[in-house]
Amino acid sequence: MSRRAVQSRIARIAEELFVAKGFEETTVDEIAAAVGMSQRSFFRYFASKDEVVLDSLERLGLELAVRLEARPLDEAEWDSLRHAFEPIVERLADPAMREHDAAVQKIVNASPRLFAAYLGRLDGLQRSLSETLLERAARRPGCAADPVVLRAVVGGAFACLHAAMVDAVARPDGFGRSLDRTMAALRPAAVC
Amino acid sequence: MSRRAVQSRIARIAEELFVAKGFEETTVDEIAAAVGMSQRSFFRYFASKDEVVLDSLERLGLELAVRLEARPLDEAEWDSLRHAFEPIVERLADPAMREHDAAVQKIVNASPRLFAAYLGRLDGLQRSLSETLLERAARRPGCAADPVVLRAVVGGAFACLHAAMVDAVARPDGFGRSLDRTMAALRPAAVC
DNA sequence: GCAATGATTGACAGTCACTGACACTTTCCG
């Protein structure tokens, strides 16, 4: 069994436990026992208990980065970001996925510690996307983008995403609409 | 000695240790010993090791909230937020404060765990300011503000603040300018 | 087949953040 497969197995079982008894109330020992491995081995597949939950976010982030790279160079950054977010919209369009993600979101929101870790990952993703956009801007002729402003723009786009997602927990159907509304409201003037 | 005074004393001594050996490398036992109290008593003044560093943020957040409340009701949210950020600008104008805050920022940035906790606090502040603005919008006649958009706007303003602060670590003098530039770039159309 | 080799694992001990319980002292107040 590949490393990836084992991780998926652990994550699936762990999430069941988290849903049943809560994140903080579930010990790593319990997860390891439920999976059928030692605690020590659990930590060989996940660096921390947090990562079991946030691992999927990592992969989603990678997908966003790829999408962003694929956008045309002359497109406005704001639109490129909106298109990069599309995998999330698509993902939440599938009811099965949406239900799963809602459960995960609930787990994350219920633990301030885990929620903070989640924000940390989001920030890391913003940094990486900002780097990408900055580099793309440099490849574009006659445009000296302000790095600070660019980072703020990326942060603004994520603020829209975050606001729409928070809302989607309550009204699970309006995510796409909310995202479009927020991103229309905050659309910056051309960065160049 | 008042509770507040003891907390300040602990924070001061702890920060020295953090600067000297790093946050993760400094144990609570060491801090308690340096202050001259038991580990148990340390936790009677701070709920966690994180809080020693992030406590000042809490007080700053309260100040922002007060400032925001004091803005005129008919002012655009974006401008109210910019004015609420003023205490930070003023704080960073004083070289002594700036140096101290830069040291704290460095401690926070050096520990992903602490940095995540920092982001968590910022998010909490955003929620509270959003609540304030939402309530203020309700008091204003003829204006049905979209809560999702409003939260995104607050998030956008904080994204500007964050981008400017990250930049200020490198160029310590341009904070006010950076903040104005980013907030000009992301200024949303009127929320109402 | 088989032996050398490298990866995977479990068992164990240890560190560190944090908590609860209890006893002791100091301070405050009637």
Add this chain to the structure above:
DNA sequence: CGGAAAGTGTCAGTGACTGTCAATCATTGC
């Protein structure tokens, strides 16, 4: 003065995580 309240130290315990080591398992070259 006496007794409640508040602050503190000690101790024991939990839970996340890490280092170490020996055993096992799979792979590869012969």
